[in-house]
Amino acid sequence: MNAVECLNVSFNRGSRMVLDDISLSVAQGEFVALIGHNGAGKSTLIKLCLGLITPKKGKVKVLGGRPGASPISVGYLPENVSFYDGMTIRDNLNYFADLKNIPRQRADELIESLGLSTVAVQKVGQCSKGQRQRLGLAQALLAKPKLLFLDEPTVGLDPTASDFMYQELLKLKERGCTVIVCTHELMLVEGFADRIVMLVGGHKAADGTIRILSEKMGLSFELVSSDALNAARQDEFLRSSIIDGRLVCKGTDLSQKLIYLEKKYGITGVGVKNPSLMDIYKAALKGHQK
Numbered sequence: 001m002n003a004v005e006c007l008n009v010s011f012n013r014g015s016r017m018v019l020d021d022i023s024l025s026v027a028q029g030e031f032v033a034l035i036g037h038n039g040a041g042k043s044t045l046i047k048l049c050l051g052l053i054t055p056k057k058g059k060v061k062v063l064g065g066r067p068g069a070s071p072i073s074v075g076y077l078p079e080n081v082s083f084y085d086g087m088t089i090r091d092n093l094n095y096f097a098d099l100k101n102i103p104r105q106r107a108d109e110l111i112e113s114l115g116l117s118t119v120a121v122q123k124v125g126q127c128s129k130g131q132r133q134r135l136g137l138a139q140a141l142l143a144k145p146k147l148l149f150l151d152e153p154t155v156g157l158d159p160t161a162s163d164f165m166y167q168e169l170l171k172l173k174e175r176g177c178t179v180i181v182c183t184h185e186l187m188l189v190e191g192f193a194d195r196i197v198m199l200v201g202g203h204k205a206a207d208g209t210i211r212i213l214s215e216k217m218g219l220s221f222e223l224v225s226s227d228a229l230n231a232a233r234q235d236e237f238l239r240s241s242i243i244d245g246r247l248v249c250k251g252t253d254l255s256q257k258l259i260y261l262e263k264k265y266g267i268t269g270v271g272v273k274n275p276s277l278m279d280i281y282k283a284a285l286k287g288h289q290k
């Protein structure tokens, strides 16, 4: 059973098409980055999976059932999570625990594990953005969800706080939780996500690992080796692969080039630098606007 299954899902707001024929499967335990320009439909897709809105066409299944059918198993950190500013961090979390019928001991555990102990008695209105987001994550994790949706969880966070957030998400994935993060922070998410799903104008424009998408899109991989670069400068076959002082090739030519370097020049251990998620983003955007 997949954690999320969308089959030919379309959603309109009035006469405007917001999502068009989206099919998407997310396996349990996967970490998926949902990316795309402003207004692409990312939050809408998350809301459909949460059962907050219903598709005009197509089917959505979450943890094998109807979206919204197992709220305890699904955690959600919305883009603008709101708390009671006049209450402390601990009281806010206890309040949500009580609402969900979860023992307050779980709130204590999360305060401890998410590094909120020293500020637990601080009023939320006096918390930094990073502390609020940790509280937001704690709220989403109260029920130990099997599936977690996060909508731009690191907006406005400093690099340490953002890294903390992603390290926590990685720990959850390691424990088998499915994580779906909607974000614009491509450089940050590319090191964590197993797979990228990109929406453009309500359509699915890309779906796969960075490696596979790069190959499909014909993006350039860099062969990182000064020996290989020096050899290529003297080599008729490789010379044309030097662009802006870097030795590059398409994913489909990669193994051929590596074998050639080893056989002809005895060069081994050549590092391969994948295209970045930003390269994929730009290529998918361009490909979709043709």
Ligand SMILES: Nc1ncnc2c1ncn2[C@@H]1O[C@H](COP(=O)(O)OP(=O)(O)OP(=O)(O)O)[C@@H](O)[C@H]1O
Pocket: 013, 018, 036, 037, 038, 039, 040, 041, 042, 043, 044, 045
């Ligand atoms: N409540 C609403 N009423 C009317 N239109 C809406 C509403 N919410 C979203 N939309 C529209 O639906 C489209 C998709 O919005 P959505 O919030 O899903 O995009 P997004 O990819 O999450 O964007 P962003 O990166 O800016 O958060 C946009 O054109 C937006 O204007």
